Structures are given as C-alpha cells and as structure tokens.
Amino acid sequence: MRFEIVTIFPGFFAGIFENGILRRALAEGLVKVGVHDLRAFTQDRHRTVDDRPFGGGEGMVLKPEPLAEALASLGIQPKAERAAKDRQAESSQQAGEKLDSGSVLYQGTPLQLAEKCQRSSKKRQGTTSVVPQMQQNEKGALAPEENSPEQISFPSTQVVLLSAQGRPFTQTMARELAATERVVLICGRYEGVDERINQLYCDMELSIGDYVLSGGELAAAVVVDATMRLLPGVLGNEASGDFESFGVADAEIAAAEDGVPRSQHGAGGLLDYPHYTRPAEFGGLRVPETLLNGDHAGIRRWRREQQLRKTLANRPDLLENAALSKEDRKLLETIRKESA
Numbered sequence: 001m002r003f004e005i006v007t008i009f010p011g012f013f014a015g016i017f018e019n020g021i022l023r024r025a026l027a028e029g030l031v032k033v034g035v036h037d038l039r040a041f042t043q044d045r046h047r048t049v050d051d052r053p054f055g056g057g058e059g060m061v062l063k064p065e066p067l068a069e070a071l072a073s074l075g076i077q078p079k080a081e082r083a084a085k086d087r088q089a090e091s092s093q094q095a096g097e098k099l100d101s102g103s104v105l106y107q108g109t110p111l112q113l114a115e116k117c118q119r120s121s122k123k124r125q126g127t128t129s130v131v132p133q134m135q136q137n138e139k140g141a142l143a144p145e146e147n148s149p150e151q152i153s154f155p156s157t158q159v160v161l162l163s164a165q166g167r168p169f170t171q172t173m174a175r176e177l178a179a180t181e182r183v184v185l186i187c188g189r190y191e192g193v194d195e196r197i198n199q200l201y202c203d204m205e206l207s208i209g210d211y212v213l214s215g216g217e218l219a220a221a222v223v224v225d226a227t228m229r230l231l232p233g234v235l236g237n238e239a240s241g242d243f244e245s246f247g248v249a250d251a252e253i254a255a256a257e258d259g260v261p262r263s264q265h266g267a268g269g270l271l272d273y274p275h276y277t278r279p280a281e282f283g284g285l286r287v288p289e290t291l292l293n294g295d296h297a298g299i300r301r302w303r304r305e306q307q308l309r310k311t312l313a314n315r316p317d318l319l320e321n322a323a324l325s326k327e328d329r330k331l332l333e334t335i336r337k338e339s340a
Contacts, residue, residue, distance in 0.1 A: 001180070001231055002032040002154065005220050006070045007187040008049055010035045010128055012217045022225060025234045033224065038062075040126020041069035050190055059191035067186065067197045073127070074184060076159060078200045154182040158203045160223070162216030163188045166205035169223060173206070177223070178230040185223060187216030268323030271315060273306040308332050312339075 005013065013035050017026055025031045039047040043065070050060040077085075158180050167173075177183050186193065186202070198205060208219045229235055276287040290302040308331055311318050324332070 001030075001178070001228075002034065002182045003224050003228075004034045004036060004074055004182065004184040005187065005217075005224075006036045006038055006067065006185065007215075007217055007220070008038045008189055009187075009215070009217055010037045010126070013221065016221045017224075021229060021234055025228055025231070028233070030231055030233050031228050035128045036070055036073070037126035037128070038066050038070055041066040041073065053191060057191075061191050062189055062193045062197075064194040064197050067193065068201070071159070071184070071201055075154070076157070076184060076201060079203070080200075156181040157184060158182075159184045159186070159201050161186045161188065161193060161198050161202040161205045162207070162219040162223070163192055163205055164207050164212050165192075166207035169206045169208045169219075169226070171226070174223070174226040175230055177227045183223075183227065185216070185220040187220050189215040269318055270307045270322050271311045271318070273303040273310065304328065305331055305335075309335055312336070 007013075013033075017023060017033060026033065038049050042048055049062055049066050051063050053059065053061045156179075158177060160177075160183060162185060186197070206219070206223065208222050213219060276291060280287045280292065288302065290298050308328065311322070312332065312335060319332070
C-alpha cells in the first residue's frame with residue numbers, strides 16, 4: 001500500500017514516521033509514503049499556492065491550479081474522467097479485450113505517462129519518499145525518491161481532502177482505506193482548499209475531530225497511522241487490530257484462540273476494557289482479583305462488563321450501533337440502574 005501526501009510543509013513529516021511501528025512498516029516495505037511539496041507545482045517565481053477568497057473575508061485559500069498539477073503528477077484525473085475510463089475498462093473486459101497494463105484506472109496509457117514524465121520532471125523534485133534515517137537536501141526537505149509514483153500502477157486509489165468540514169474519520173473508515181492500494185491525502189491550509197478541487201478530484205472529505213487545526217498535516221499523519229497499523233504484518237500480533245477499542249464484531253472474526261481469556265471475539269464497536277500489569281499493587285490500588293485468579297471465564301465476563309461501563313461513561317453514543325448480545329443488554333441495564 002502507498003500513501004501520497006500533498007502539503008506545503010513536506011519537512012513536517014520528517015520525524016513523524018521515524019518511530020515505532022510506522023518506522024518498522026516503512027523499513028520492511030510493508031507500506032510506502034510519498035510526500036509532495038505543493039510549491040513545486042507552482043508556475044510563478046514566488047511559488048504562490050494561495051490567494052484571497054472571492055466574496056471577501058479573512059484569510060487565504062489554497063489555489064486550485066497547483067493542486068491539480070500535483071494530482072496530475074500522481075496520475076490522478078478528475079472524477080468524471082476516471083468514471084468514464086472505469087466504464088470503458090469494464091466494457092472492454094466484458095468484450096473480452098485484454099487491457100494494457102498502463103491503462104489502469106488513474107494512470108493513462110504508457111505514451112501519456114512518458115509524456116507526463118518529461119513535462120513534470122522538474123516538478124517531481126518536490127516529491128520525497130519517507131524512509132527511516134531520511135536524508136535531507138539543502139532546503140531541509142526529504143531527499144527525492146528514485147521512481148516517480150506516476151510510473152506505478154494503482155488500480156485502486158482514494159483521493160482524500162482533509163478539512164474541518166469533512167466526515168468524521170473512524171476506525172471503520174480506516175479499515176476501508178486499508179483495503180485500498182493507494183491513498184492520496186491533500187492537506188488543507190489557511191481558510192481551506194478551493195472547493196473545485198474537492199468537487200473535481202476528491203473521493204471523500206475527512207475530519208479527525210470537531211476542532212480546527214492550523215493545517216491538514218497532523219490529520220494526514222493520524223489517517224496514515226490508523227490505516228497503516230491495520231495492514232497485514234504491520235502489528236506484531238495481527239489480532240491486535242480486532243481486540244481493541246472500535247474493533248470488529250464477533251461475526252467478522254473466524255474463531256477465538258482456545259484458552260485465551262478474551263472478553264469477546266471483537267470489540268463490536270465498544271471501547272476497550274482497562275488493562276493492568278505488574279506490580280499487583282501500586283499507589284494504594286490493587287489489580288482486580290478477577291484478573292489474578294486464572295479463571296478465564298470470569299476474566300471474560302469482567303472484561304466485557306468493563307467495556308460496557310467505560311463505553312457508557314465516556315462514549316454512550318457508541319452503544320447505539322454496537323454489536324450487543326442479550327447478555328450484554330441485560331448487563332448494560334444493570335449498570336445503568338446502578339448509576340441512576
């Protein structure tokens with residue numbers, strides 16, 4: 001899987017991906033991240049990426065032309081053209097025609113790609129590849145990667161605009177993005193992005209919360225982190241992505257491990273239960289005895305109860321769509337009566 005991040009601050013990501021599982025995933029080639037300097041796709045000597053909003057008002061707005069150029073360098077065409085190519089490809093497949101490998105969705109023909117590579121060779125100097133121990137060039141940005149992403153085929157691509165006006169980013173959405181071969185993240189700045197970019201190119205508009213950031217770079221890092229950790233091989237234990245807050249429901253997991261004291265197969269949309277480790281007593285508080293006696297059935301019951309209690313206390317809105325059994329609902333009613 002590959003992430004492409006379009007930003008006016010490519011250096012922002014220099015340290016983001018140098019730690020933890022993100023660093024390991026990049027080092028092992030499980031995922032690739034390209035960071036693209038929006039200013040490299042401007043045409044004037046001042047490298048202007050923003051302008052005043054029509055209609056007046058405060059702030060500046062990111063101009064559409066540099067963003068369209070940046071997306072074109074990645075082989076991204078307007079949605080209408082993509083849809084037409086998709087229909088054409090589907091018709092060709094139904095007619096039994098063999099598609100050229102360079103004619104996949106978002107890519108264009110090999111000739112178009114070759115011409116585009118020549119036209120944008122200068123602009124690709126603004127493309128960087130995030131890898132551990134990244135080199136710095138004289139401008140402080142990351143060193144350019146050897147191969148342009150426009151030369152790589154990505155049949156499945158999602159173009160995402162990060163903005164405060166977007167749909168809330170959720171774990172379910174992270175799982176959907178993890179099933180995509182390439183995700184292109186456009187980082188908004190100032191008052192936002194010219195809406196025509198959203199209308200013409202973007203498949204979705206996402207927000208990571210009900211607050212306003214200075215730009216979409218932090219949001220892009222959040223989306224990459226949440227999505228990347230769901231890819232096979234990224235986590236040390238792949239089941240960790242199921243048995244946690246907002247994890248999948250029981251029906252989506254094939255089987256439980258014998259003897260493992262799970263509270264359930266999956267979180268089913270609830271928050272995770274509290275976790276404890278050694279020492280058994282700390283600060284005058286002792287670990288619940290249920291977790292110390294080795295009774296796996298009792299541990300499962302305790303953990304499920306704690307999930308319900310924490311979700312009811314911190315995120316009661318999640319209960320509406322959570323996967324709850326009859327026993328869960330009875331227990332939840334008891335908990336509600338206790339707190340009434």
